[in-house]
Amino acid sequence: xxxxxxxxxxxxxxxxTDALTKSILFFEGQRSGKLPSSQRMRWRKDSALQDGxxxxxxxxxxxxxxGDNVKFHFPMAFxxxxxxxxxxxxxxxxxxxxxHAYQSxxxxxxxxxxxTTNPNIIVAQVGDPISDHDCWERPEDMDTSRRTxxxxxxxxxxxxxxxxxxxxxxxxxxxxxxxxxxxxxLLDRAKQVFDxxxxxxxxxxxxxxxxxxxxxCDFNGYMDELIWGAAWLYKASQIQSYWDFVQxxxxxxxxxxxxxxxxxxAIANYGGSFGEFGWDAKHAGINVLVSQWEMKNPYxxxxxxxxxxxxxxxxxxxxxxxxTYSQGGLLxxxxxxxxxxxxAMSFLLIVYAxxxxxxxxxxxxxxVFADPSKLINLAKSQVDYxxxxxxxxxxxxxxxxxxxxQKIHHRGSTLPSIRTHPQKIGCRDGxxxxxxxxxxxNILTGAIVGGPAEDDSFEDSRYNVPQSEPATYINAPFVGxxxxxxxxx
Numbered sequence: 001x002x003x004x005x006x007x008x009x010x011x012x013x014x015x016x017t018d019a020l021t022k023s024i025l026f027f028e029g030q031r032s033g034k035l036p037s038s039q040r041m042r043w044r045k046d047s048a049l050q051d052g053x054x055x056x057x058x059x060x061x062x063x064x065x066x067g068d069n070v071k072f073h074f075p076m077a078f079x080x081x082x083x084x085x086x087x088x089x090x091x092x093x094x095x096x097x098x099x100h101a102y103q104s105x106x107x108x109x110x111x112x113x114x115x116t117t118n119p120n121i122i123v124a125q126v127g128d129p130i131s132d133h134d135c136w137e138r139p140e141d142m143d144t145s146r147r148t149x150x151x152x153x154x155x156x157x158x159x160x161x162x163x164x165x166x167x168x169x170x171x172x173x174x175x176x177x178x179x180x181x182x183x184x185x186l187l188d189r190a191k192q193v194f195d196x197x198x199x200x201x202x203x204x205x206x207x208x209x210x211x212x213x214x215x216x217c218d219f220n221g222y223m224d225e226l227i228w229g230a231a232w233l234y235k236a237s238q239i240q241s242y243w244d245f246v247q248x249x250x251x252x253x254x255x256x257x258x259x260x261x262x263x264x265x266a267i268a269n270y271g272g273s274f275g276e277f278g279w280d281a282k283h284a285g286i287n288v289l290v291s292q293w294e295m296k297n298p299y300x301x302x303x304x305x306x307x308x309x310x311x312x313x314x315x316x317x318x319x320x321x322x323x324t325y326s327q328g329g330l331l332x333x334x335x336x337x338x339x340x341x342x343x344a345m346s347f348l349l350i351v352y353a354x355x356x357x358x359x360x361x362x363x364x365x366x367x368v369f370a371d372p373s374k375l376i377n378l379a380k381s382q383v384d385y386x387x388x389x390x391x392x393x394x395x396x397x398x399x400x401x402x403x404x405x406q407k408i409h410h411r412g413s414t415l416p417s418i419r420t421h422p423q424k425i426g427c428r429d430g431x432x433x434x435x436x437x438x439x440x441x442n443i444l445t446g447a448i449v450g451g452p453a454e455d456d457s458f459e460d461s462r463y464n465v466p467q468s469e470p471a472t473y474i475n476a477p478f479v480g481x482x483x484x485x486x487x488x489x
Contacts, residue, residue, distance in 0.1 A: 014383075019387055019400055020483055022399055022445050023479050024446065026447045027063065029445070030063045031044065033051075046140065048071075048139060048146060051127075051148070055121075057118070060114075061110060062107070062111035063076050063472055065216075067413075069132050069139045070126070070129050070132050073160050074159065074163060074204070074279060075216055077112065079279075080476075082347070082473070083101065083108065083479060086479040088170065089480055097483075109167065112164050113168075113189060119192060120153060122152075122193065125212065128144060128145035138411060139411065143427065150208075153196075155202070156200040157204030158197045158201050159218045159221075160204045160225075162198070162226045163225050166231075166233075168190035170232045172184070172190065172236050173236050194230065216280075220276070220280050223253060227246050227286055230243075246290065274309045275313040275314075275323075277345065278340055278344055279340075283306075284310045287304075291352065295359045311349070311365070314349065318365040318368050327391070327456060328390045328456040330452065336466035337471060339449065339450055340471065340474045343475070349379040350376055353373075353375040376484075392452070394458055397446060399444075399446060407440060410469065413440040414433045416433075449469060451467060
C-alpha cells in the first residue's frame, strides 16, 4: 500500500517557479526592524526598533532565525552567505525573482555592516534567548530583554566573526555589477572582520556563554569558519594571501578536538568530516566551493577528493553512503530540523554537478559511476519530496500546494497581526493561540519546516518543534536549488 501511495504521489508535477517565489518571500516574514514600503508579507510590521541602544549602537534590522524573536548572528550570517551563493550560481535563472533575491541578501548585509561598524567589536547576537523563549508574543510587541551580545579582542568569537566575513565577501560578488560601490564596501568590511576573527581567536561559546548555548553552540570549532571565510575572500578578491590561508590550514580540520561546551565534553571536529555542512560545520561547503578553481589539479589538493567523497556519502547506491533515506526517499542525518540537510546537500550536489560539467568530470564510488546528471537527479528527488511527492502527499513548504503544515511553531504566524489586533499581546497572553488546535492565523508563505520523521510521518503540531519550526538556514540554500530545477527540469 505504501509503495502504491509513493508511486501515486510521485506522478504529480510541481510549479517550481511558484516554489522559488515563495521560498524568497519567506525571508520577508523573518525581517526585523523598520519594514520597507515594498514589504509583501503584509501581516508583519515594524519590530525591535531600539536594538543596540544598550551599547549605543544601531543594530536595528536583520532576520529572526526561526520561530522566535532573537537575532542569532551565527545562523543569520550563514543564511546570508547561502543566499548570496544561490544568487552567484543561479541568479541568472531566477527571472523576476532575482530582484527579490537581491533584497533578501541586502537585508542581511545592511545589517551586518551595522553589526561590524566598530572595528573592535563584532555584535554576535541581539535578544536574550531565555526570556524570549519564556514568552509567546509577536515580534512587534516584544517586551523581553533585547540585550546586545558582542565579542571583542579579549572575549573573541572567531566562528561568528568569520561567518559574517564570509557573508560579506560572498555578497560583494552578488552586487559587483549592479552596485559596485556597495560591493567594494562589503569586501572591505569582510577583510576587516576576517582579520578580527583570525587575529583574536576563540569561540563565542565561551565569550557570550548561555546566549549562544544551547541554542546555536559551535560544536565544530572555529577553524572551519576561518577557512570558509578565507575561501570566500579569495573568490571575491583574488588576493593570494587568502588562498594561502586556505591551503595552509585545511589540514587542521582533519584532527578531532575534544572541547568542553557548557560543562560537557564534545568532539568538536568529526575528523574534518567531508560530509558535514550547515550553520555549524562548513567542511563540505569549503571543498565544493574551492573545487571550482582546483578541479583541473585534483591530485594536488584534498578539496576535489573530499568533494567526491561527499558525493559518495550521499548517493543511495554508493558503497560508502553515510546518510540514510526514508522509505519515501528523504535524506536523513542525525539531529533535529532534518530538512536543513536536505536543502543544503541538494544545493552542494547541484553546484558540484555544474563544476563537474565544466570540467568533463565524473565521480566513482567503488563500482558506482556518477556523472553530473546523477547528482542533479538526487537533488531533484529531495526537492520533489519537500514539495509534496511523499507518502503523505504533504508539502513541507508553507503555502505551497494543497496540503501543507497549518500549525507551525512560529510566534508571528500564530498570533493576530497588528493590522487586525492593534492592542498589545503580552508575554503569556499568546499562550491561548499556541495551545489552540486551530490552524495558524497568518500564513508564513514559503517557510520550510523541520520536516517529517524517518518513517515519513509528520505531526502538524506547534508542540513538535523539530518537525514544525521553520528556519532561515533551511530556506537559504533551497533558493538556489529551486532556481536551477525550475529552469532545467
